[in-house]
Amino acid sequence: MTIDTTSKPTESMPTETMPATAEIVERCRSLYEDLDFSAARAWKAAVPGRKVVGFMPVYAPLELIHAAGCLPLGLFGGGDQMEVIHGDAYYQSYICRIPRSTVELGVTKRLDFVDGMIFPFVCDVIRNLSGMWKLMFPHVWSKFFDTPQNFDPEVGGRYYVEELKELRDGLGTLTGRKISDDDLKRSIALYNENRRLVREVYAFRARAPWKAPTSEIYLLMRAGLMMEVEEHNRLLVAYLAAAEAEDRPKRDNVRVAVYGSFCEQPPLNLIKSLEMAGCYVVEDDYALVNRFITEDVSTDGDPLEALATAYLKHSVETSCKYVPNEEDKGKYHVAQVRKARAEGVIYATPSFCDPALLDRPMICRRLGEAGIPHIAFKYAENSGQMQPIREQAGTFADSIKLWS
Amino acid sequence: MSDAVKEPSMLLQKEMIAKNYEAITSKNETGRKVASTFVPGNLNELLMCFGIVNNLPEINAIQNGMRKLSGSYIMEAEKGGHSEDVCTYVKADIGMMGKGNIAPNGKPFPEPDVLLLSYTGCYTFMKWFELLREQYKCPTLMLHVPYEGDGHATKNMRDYIVRQLREVVIPGLEQVSGVKFDIDRLREALRLSAQAEEHLVWTLEQGKRKPSPIDAYFGGVYYIGPIFTAFRGTPEAIAYYEALRKEVQARIDAGQGPVTPDGGSFDDQKYRLVVEGPPNWTNFREFWKMFYDEGAVVVASSYTKVGGMYDLGFRHDPDHPLESLADYCLGCYTNRNLPTRIDILAKYVEEYEADGLLINSIKSCNSFSAGQLMIMKEVERKTGKPGAFIETDLVDPRYFSAANVKNRLESYFQMIEQKRRGAAKAA
Structure with a gap:
């Protein structure tokens, strides 16, 4: 794969005039809504031998997939636009929605072009789905990717480097090409650029949320997980420039952070509903993936060691990760709220989401201790009724305005 | 319903379990240390090397379930903000704490000296002990056991666990108990x-x-x-x-x-x-x-x-x-x-x-x-x-x-x- 780290307009965008945010967002929306994954199919068809590797939330080392010459394809269930018929036959009513819609995508052949699937450690449901995938799609290379819960470089780090080697070897077998350290370093550099731009976009949103609504940023990020990283980098640059240049009205909204939504994603309408209810979302954990690592990954030395160190030392606190010290629990959330100058937190979790729901009392307690107002509700990726959510979020926004 | 008829081995087991509850609940008198830990990945032999008594919250939840106490405990936990969707063992445990933390022998559970988080085959374990740690503020030793995603254990997984035992669990138990590890034991x-x-x-x-x-x-x-x-x-x-x-x-x-x-x-x-x-x-x-x-x-x-x-x-x-x-x-x-x-x-x-x-x-x-x-x-x-x-x-x-x-x-x-x-x- 030719690697180009320069940020330049994409072919689909006019070069003579800067695209408006609406144009960029529209393109992202069409990618996000396309459950046949036409763009990824086209990418694969463009060059014989290309492979697509799907990955589920919440973190996978995309650099390795990229270095293998594959397209990493973020799979976040079926959203609210897909009727789940077959998927429900695989799960009891008390299992969350994302595995059933992912199965639906699989059995309806919407993923029949996907050559490999990575199931990162999120919870027992996604863990078990990895085994189901092996049985349902035996021709697909499926990998459960277990990141360490021990963060000592000499203990968890050594384990993780070996796991990364195994992942690299698996991808090598899938593609028939060996991933060299130099390949990987080039990919790391590209993803460092991506992470920097992603951070910049989120920082811009926190500075001027009226110019970068979360309903747009969300699409920009979700689409980015379905295209080549080089292209996403260009898109991020274009969006930042367009959003900065555009004049949009600033509303009397409160600034909120949203947590608990890292795996099964809320419908776009829910994100919009929060905004319509008077909330600027200035911090969130939607999808995470491209924000999971919080700093540049070193491009010096052994690249697998570098990826391991980044995971151990510079990754977000989220419910799928153990927090070794009690005093650190929730500290990350409080710090992020402060950094983004959020006035309150909406803890919005998918129904039956063990990680988020088991964490909720602990995180909310820490928020309370820090004097940060918070509310909580549950959703599903296909939630349709937004009125109760709008009312709850609107009341929360009013209460912050009146009493905080 | 009449009293259940039990075989002699069941009665023997009942005595053994009762004895263990006595060991747990009398820790303040005997000075013995108590660890809370889980059934899958239970490291009882290791705990014994340090003279530490083994308390298993899942077993406590089962006991409370069989004694018809768990329902009220679960509701107590839900009142405290725990979701209706999550593991009821966890909520029975948390709710029991909220209602006096009474062991099956009628005596209060003492606070554990260590939470041995042997994280094997169940994600909830990790959160369960983060929740308990918040209450007890005691040392927590995490043993992460990787999942056999490809259907078999690998050398890397085994080495990782052994390294954690050597570097985290054993030194941690030595510190809690004051007893030096003896591999022959x-x-x-x-x-x-x-x-x-x-x-x-x-x-x-x-x-x-x-x-x-x-x-x-x-x-x-x-x-x-x-x-x-x-x-x-x-x-x-x-x-x-x-x-x-x-x-x-x-x-x-x-x-x-x-x-x-x-x-x-x-x-x-x-x-x-x-x-x-x-x-x-x-x-x-x-x-x-x-x-x-x-x-x-x-x-x-x-x-x-x-x-x-x-x-x-x-x-x-x-x-x-x-x-x-x-x-x-x-x-x-x-x-x-x-x-x-x-x-x-x-x-x-x-x-x-x-x-x-x-x-x-x-x-x-x-x-x-x-x-x-x-x-x-x-x-x-x-x-x-x-x-x-x-x-x-x-x-x-x-x-x-x-x-x-x-x-x-x-x-x-x-x-x-x-x-x-x-x-x-x-x-």
């Missing part, structure tokens, strides 16, 4: 473990006989008790299994089935089942009765393997003590991937000559439950035997619907009958 305990494990495997394998002298699910939860809790690696466990073996052998000699809680010998066994998933504890006896009333005996189960899969050949090995503990943790049932679980269950159906697989799907246990519908379908496909699915919960009485469970069981038994008639006709 561990070897001796592991030697005793292996002996008890032999006895347990022999007992469980008697389910292959016809009639089966054991019930490998409802009776099985008693059989696994000592090995899965605070007695693996002790002479008491061996004494228990010797007594159990004698009982089972006596029933074999007499051509009898297991003793039911009603006191009868369950000899007229019409249906032989393999059961996947934990039992319901709030209505345990009622649940069991639904089976033997219909002539159904459970000849093998997966629940009796959550604390170790000894029937597949694993034994604790005194010659490789830490590696052996690592292998044990890796091999617990819920740490195995779905295809492996399917293979194990299909093998049970074949080897135990069962009529089919019954899944008791637990509402609040994703580790077991996610994927069970596929397990049923695949085991049916592999064995040609019918499967069935019922839904209950661990310790939340709100999710035990006796009429629904009974209806489904009756339908299942009719299905088996029909299948038999079809097979007879074809022959």
